[in-house]
Every structure is written in structure tokens, then in C-alpha cells.
Amino acid sequence: MTGTPEIDWELLRREAVAVMGRAYAPYSKYPVGAAALVSDGRLVTGCNVENASYGLGLCAECGLVSALTASGGGRLVAMVCVDGAGALLMPCGRCRQLLFEHGGPDMLVAADGGPIPVAGLLPHAFGPQDLAATANLAARAEPE
Ligand code: THU
Numbered sequence: 001m002t003g004t005p006e007i008d009w010e011l012l013r014r015e016a017v018a019v020m021g022r023a024y025a026p027y028s029k030y031p032v033g034a035a036a037l038v039s040d041g042r043l044v045t046g047c048n049v050e051n052a053s054y055g056l057g058l059c060a061e062c063g064l065v066s067a068l069t070a071s072g073g074g075r076l077v078a079m080v081c082v083d084g085a086g087a088l089l090m091p092c093g094r095c096r097q098l099l100f101e102h103g104g105p106d107m108l109v110a111a112d113g114g115p116i117p118v119a120g121l122l123p124h125a126f127g128p129q130d131l132a133a134t135a136n137l138a139a140r141a142e143p144e
Pocket of ligand 1: 025028030031032047048049050057058059060061090091092095
């Protein structure tokens with residue numbers, strides 16, 4: 001596929017609601033589902049998976065990013081995340097960082113007032129570009 005694929009927000013929302021129904025959230029009782037369009041046209045989804053050791057719970061977006069990588073990688077273009085009622089949910093801070101890594105600043109996240117780019121959810125983001133800058137410095141500091 002060439003160019004950015006068309007974003008079908010309704011389809012993404014339906015897929016997010018469907019995968020939310022498979023969430024494992026016995027502790028919070030707050031199921032979450034996420035569905036995203038990938039740069040090559042694929043759809044990837046994820047749901048939250050909690051744990052008796054509470055802090056180990058995985059957000060829906062973590063599962064989605066795992067599915068992205070496991071199914072061939074690529075860049076996230078747009079994502080819908082929903083709660084147990086099917087209402088749009090804004091990603092938590094950690095997940096915003098995950099989305100920045102795999103979608104970049106222009107990736108769109110569905111919100112009630114219209115899609116928001118990740119750059120608006122995570123301004124001045126730390127990312128791969130910062131590591132590259134430090135690596136360059138380290139390389140320059142290497143003795144001849
Ligand atoms: N949760 C997500 O899956 N994604 C978010 O962006 C926010 C929170 C999950 C984590 C936990 O299983 C439940 O929602 C309640 O916090």
C-alpha cells in the first residue's frame with residue numbers, strides 16, 4: 001500500500017468495543033479496548049489484562065502495541081480507545097509514551113471534540129530522537 005490509508009473511525013470504534021468485551025479486568029472492573037489503524041492498512045487491537053499483583057496490570061494500549069509488533073510492525077496512524085460503556089477514553093500517561101514511540105507526533109487519537117494528534121497529548125515528548133542525540137555525543141567522546 002502506498003500513502004496513508006483512509007481512517008474509518010466507526011470501524012475502529014466497533015473493533016475497540018469488541019476487544020473491550022474480552023478484557024481481563026476482575027480487579028478494577030474497568031474493561032478497556034483499543035483499536036488502531038496501521039500505516040499499511042492493518043488493524044490491531046488490545047484490551048487491558050490485569051493481575052493479582054495489581055501493579056503488573058497491562059493497559060489495552062500495551063496489548064495493542066504488542067499486537068502491532070507481533071503482526072509485522074509498522075506505524076500507528078489512528079487509534080480509538082473505549083471504556084466499558086463504549087465511551088472514548090484518553091490514554092494514560094505511560095500509554096501516551098507508547099503511542100509516541102510507535103505512531104509519532106502526528107498519530108491521531110479519537111477524542112470527544114475530534115481526533116487529537118499525539119503531540120497534543122504528550123507535548124515536548126522524550127523519544128528515540130533524544131537517544132540518538134546522546135549516542136552522537138557519546139560517539140564523539142570516544143577516544144580515537
Ligand atoms: N487502562 C487502560 O487499559 N488504558 C488506559 O489508557 C487507562 C487505564 C486500564 C488499566 C486498568 O486495568 C484499568 O484501566 C483501570 O485503571
